[in-house]
Amino acid sequence: MDVGYYLNDEDKKELLExxxxxxxxxxxxxxxxxxxxxxxxxxxxxxxxxLKFDTVTPKNDIVTATGIDLKIDDKFSVRYITRYFNGNVEDTSDFFIGTLINERTVENSKEYHLIVFRAANEQTVSIIENTLTDEVIVANKETESKFKEEYNYDENYYPGQLLEQVNAEGFFDGCLAGGYIYCGKNCGGYPACDSSKNGINALDNCCKTHDCCYTKYGVDYKHCLCDQTLCDCS
Known part of the structure; x- marks a missing residue:
């Protein structure tokens, strides 16, 4: 259901400024x-x-976003996202995600110390640390590569394109077309926490995490942190 296209040089220059x-x-x-x-x-x-793109959340909100990935040095990169929901350009928000990876060898095997920094306002920078194995790093790269290969690139894309399609065609109740298991209204739900079955792509796995979050904590969990996590993931 996603659609988008690459940023041109002028877009990149404007975003960097x-x-x-x-x-x-x-x-x-x-x-x-x-x-x-x-x-x-x-x-x-x-x-x-x-990339500039439109995507749909499991709650059938349309997110129109622009994202850019920056390499600062060999260990540190930054992703910047600016977005708005359902055509409400006046409510545009943005945030930065910084990723710092340090490689080390433990008992003849590689592992990676991952630190993720998130800046969504001018007051705070949140930090999450984790340790990943070489296998996880490889799997993540393969997933990202597959996502890029299969993404719905449209050279004629314009912001809000998906919203216009939805307004014209409407949404149906159930899983999104294309074989989605967890994405869509009343799709997935409570079995997501217990199921070992992965989604069909990265977005579907984000929806699985979202469904599980709602199941565990309810819709009011920390002011809809489940929804925020989904948007960051997708």
């Missing part, structure tokens, strides 16, 4: 420097990827 003017971006950089000392150099930043 917006990023560099944001206090929360510089707050994130400063926080990362406590864990990974480095000299931040704007000219050395590398744009890895950039």
């Amino acid at each position: 917006a990023i560099l003017g944001q206090k929360k971006f510089h707050n994130l950089i400063k926080e990362v420097q406590h864990y990974h000392p480095f000299d931040f150099d704007v000219d050395s930043m590398e744009v890895i990827d950039g």
Whole structure:
């Protein structure tokens, strides 16, 4: 159900200017420097990827978003997302996700210390740390590669395209077309926590996590943190 296309050079330039003017971006950089000392150099930043897209949430909200991935150095990268829901451009929000990965060898096997930094406002930077095995890193790369290969790229895409299609065609009750197991109104639900069956793609797995979150904590859990987690995931 997703649709989108790559950012052109003008889009990237405009987005980079917006990023560099944001206090929360510089707050994130400063926080990362406590864990990974480095000299931040704007000219050395590398744009890895950039995409503008529409996607649908399990609650049938249409998210129109623009995202760009930046390589800061060999260990640290930043993803910037700006988005709005259901055509409400006035309510656009944005956030930064920084990922720091340190490789180390433990008992002749590689493992990776992962630190994720999230800056959604100018006051705080949240941090999550985890340790991943080499197998998990490889699996994640394969999943990301498959997602990029199978994504619905449309060179004629324009922001809000999916919303217009939905308004014209309407949504049906049930799983999304294309074989989705967890995405869609009344699709998946409470079995998501117990099922060992993975979704058909990365988005479907995000929906599985979302369904499980609702099952465990209810719709009012920490001011809809389940929904926020889904949006960050997708």
